[in-house]
Amino acid sequence: MEFNKIISVTGKPGLYQVVSQSKNAIIVEALADKKRLAINTTQNVSLLENIAIYTYEEDKPLLEVFTAMFEKTAGKEALSHKESGKKLAAFFATILPDYDVERVYSSNIKKVIQWFNLLVKAGMDFSKVEVSAEDTSEITETE
Structure with a gap:
């Protein structure tokens, strides 16, 4: 995949x-x-791969957020996206501490966690994905 x-x-x-x-x-x-x-x-x-999360300094590509989640959860699913907004925000803050609280809504966090869990269930290994994604981003930047 x-x-x-x-x-x-x-x-x-x-x-x-x-x-x-x-x-x-x-x-x-x-x-x-x-x-x-x-x-x-x-x-x-x-x-x-075109989606990014707002932070106070620069936008973080979704792949970087997923990779951090993958490392934090040791390759397992994160907490359910149906948890309370406070729990989801607290978990997300451990993954991406400098996310822009005013521009990243609770619904965005919920969707990111839901997508991460779907990808992990489908067998996505983010430790291997990062290398190929960096290669393609270098290509697009030079064109």
């Missing part, structure tokens, strides 16, 4: 892996149940 092929689709729960692309749609596979479906090109889709 490649991190740069994982997407979130607006209006649909969960995360999806891009399998193929056609002229008018993206063929994706749900990480949770492995069902495939076509996502119309008019639907809003976000690549997880």
Whole structure:
């Protein structure tokens, strides 16, 4: 599973892996149940590698946040995203202590933790993902 092929689709729960692309749609596979479906090109889709979390200094790419969570939880799932907002914020603060409290909402934290748990369940190993992600970011910066 490649991190740069994982997407979130607006209006649909969960995360999806891009399998193929056609002229008018993206063929994706749900990480949770492995069902495939076509996502119309008019639907809003976000690549997880393009998402960042606001901090007081600079935005942190989601991959860096997931990698820190992976190390903190020793490769296991984090606490449930259904916990109280205070517990989620406290956990998130241990992962990313300088996150911007005013711009990162409780719903954002909940979604990040939910996505992390989905990826861990699907077998994503963030200790191996980081190297390939750095390689691709260097390529895009020089172009």
